[in-house]
Amino acid sequence: MASQAAQGAEIRNLLEAAAERRGRDPLVLGVRVAQTLEECEYLGFDVAAWIKQGLVDFVVPSDFFYTDLNTRVEDFVKLAEGTDCRIYPAIHPITYRGDDVGINNLSHYRAAARNFYAYGASGVEAYNYQYHWGRRIGRNTPWPAYMWPAALGFLHHLKDPEDIGRHDRHYRYYPLWEEGAPTETGPKDDRIRLDRGTPAPSGSQGFRLAEDLSEKRLRATLQFKAVGLVADESLEIALNGNAVPNRQITRHLDQDGQNRWQGKVLPAHYLYILDLDSGSPKPLLTHGDNRLEVRLTGHSSRSKGEVILDELEVYIYRREK
Numbered sequence: 001m002a003s004q005a006a007q008g009a010e011i012r013n014l015l016e017a018a019a020e021r022r023g024r025d026p027l028v029l030g031v032r033v034a035q036t037l038e039e040c041e042y043l044g045f046d047v048a049a050w051i052k053q054g055l056v057d058f059v060v061p062s063d064f065f066y067t068d069l070n071t072r073v074e075d076f077v078k079l080a081e082g083t084d085c086r087i088y089p090a091i092h093p094i095t096y097r098g099d100d101v102g103i104n105n106l107s108h109y110r111a112a113a114r115n116f117y118a119y120g121a122s123g124v125e126a127y128n129y130q131y132h133w134g135r136r137i138g139r140n141t142p143w144p145a146y147m148w149p150a151a152l153g154f155l156h157h158l159k160d161p162e163d164i165g166r167h168d169r170h171y172r173y174y175p176l177w178e179e180g181a182p183t184e185t186g187p188k189d190d191r192i193r194l195d196r197g198t199p200a201p202s203g204s205q206g207f208r209l210a211e212d213l214s215e216k217r218l219r220a221t222l223q224f225k226a227v228g229l230v231a232d233e234s235l236e237i238a239l240n241g242n243a244v245p246n247r248q249i250t251r252h253l254d255q256d257g258q259n260r261w262q263g264k265v266l267p268a269h270y271l272y273i274l275d276l277d278s279g280s281p282k283p284l285l286t287h288g289d290n291r292l293e294v295r296l297t298g299h300s301s302r303s304k305g306e307v308i309l310d311e312l313e314v315y316i317y318r319r320e321k
Contacts, residue, residue, distance in 0.1 A: 012055050030058040032090065032127070035071045039183045047076070051085045060125045062090030064182045066097070067104060067112050069171055070208045077120035086122040091158075093131040093143070096174035098264040103131065103143055106154045111169040111316070117161040118210030118287075124158055171314040173207045174264075192309040194296040201296040205309070209290055211316055213276065213283035219317040220276040220285065222292075225254075227269040228307040229296075237274065238293040239284040248275045266310060276314075285314075 015027040033047055034040050040047050050056045061076050062068075067090070076087045091112050093103050113124050132151035134143035157163065175189035192203035213220055226235065231253075237244045250273040258266040276284055296307055 009053070009055060028057045029055070030060060030088075031056050032060040032062050032125070034183060035061040035063050035068050035089070037072075037075050042183050048079050051079050051083055054083065054085075056085060058086040058088055058122075060088050060090050060127075062125070062127060063092070063176055063188075065092060065094070065128070066176045067092045067095050067108070068176060068188075069112055069115050069173060070206070071116065073116050073119035073121050087120065088123050088125040089116040089121050090125045090127045092127050093129060095172050096176055096264070097178060099174070101142060101261060102172075102263045105170075106157060107168050107170040108172060109154055109158055110164045110167055111171040113158045114161070114164050114169055115171075115208055115210045117164070126155060129155075166318065168318055169211075169316040171207070171209060171316070173205070173312040173314075174310075191312075192292070192294055194294065194307040194309075196296070196299050196303055196305060196307070201299065201307070202294065203309075204291050204293045205312060206289060206291050207312060207314075208288065209285055209314055210287060211285065211314075212287045213285055217319045219319060221315045222274040222276055222285075222313070223315075224272050224292075224312045225258075225266060225269045225310045226272060226307055227266055227310055228305060229270050230303055233296060233298040233303065233307070235272065236295040236297055237272070239274075239276075240286060240291055241293070242282075242284055244274055244284060249273070250275070264311070269310070 012029060015029055019026050031045075031047075031050065033045050034043060037047070047059060051059065059076055059080070061071055061073065063071075071089050073087060073089050079085075080087055089112075091104070091109055095102060095104060095108070109124075113121075116124060129151070130137060131141065131143045133145050133148035134141035135145035136148050157167075175191055177188040179189070181188050190205050192205050194201035194203055211218065211220070222239075229235070237249065252271045252273075253268070254271055255268050257268045258264065292309075292312065294309060
């Protein structure tokens with residue numbers, strides 16, 4: 001840690017000297033780090049010291065490759081209180097490993113930025129943004145070429161939190177790393193797994209949503225895909241400890257599953273859609289950290305293995321009136 005501080009001070013001195021030689025304002029120094037303080041500590045990054053000693057001008061909490069809507073931005077903001085350091089969480093064009101075509105669009109970026117601003121971010125930082133036009137630059141990637149330069153225009157729409165609130169948002173809570181997370185702190189995969197081998201198969205998944213669904217102009221739906229569920233089984237669903245009424249749940253069987261051109265490859269599954277319109281007496285989702293809770297019912301000894309809930313998403317639509 002001490003050598004890091006010394007190196008940081010040396011870099012800062014070099015930048016100040018370079019700015020003085022050029023007769024210009026001080027040069028800015030920023031660092032991109034893992035999106036949790038636990039991972040930063042694992043990697044030997046003393047982010048708190050860098051900020052406290054004034055060695056860095058901004059910090060970018062970031063997954064190594066994917067957009068993480070659940071980033072605890074407030075942990076970094078707290079470290080920067082009383083300093084001039086700014087926190088700019090990262091957005092990435094792709095959301096999780098295994099999806100080669102589901103590149104983020106503006107509604108996905110708006111969702112991420114909405115979460116980040118709600119917990120004190122000063123802005124957002126783009127990483128690997130060239131994936132939007134990957135084929136254009138000659139790389140052998142599955143991503144298109146036609147988004148140049150249009151995708152650059154997305155960034156203009158992410159600088160104003162109030163403007164973001166005037167548009168639709170699409171939140172995707174996918175497993176970042178089903179296995180092999182780069183920091184070796186464990187897989188970043190909090191999908192619900194319902195084990196039929198247990199007496200009462202149940203599970204839960206947390207997700208962050210910076211939305212106030214008591215606002216009358218908002219309409220919201222939540223959806224997920226239940227892989228491994230059979231016809232005579234069903235799911236009891238609750239949000240934040242409150243049961244979701246059956247009248248608000250729609251279930252569709254996708255017998256063909258999902259192919260690689262639609263996203264991550266999935267076998268046959270049931271698509272669950274929960275209508276969370278603000279017309280409900282009390283919104284089932286809260287502004288902040290939420291929890292989806294599910295219990296498997298109707299299963300018998302004939303059915304084996306797990307039911308996995310994949311691709312949890314929340315759509316926020318804004319009515320004009």
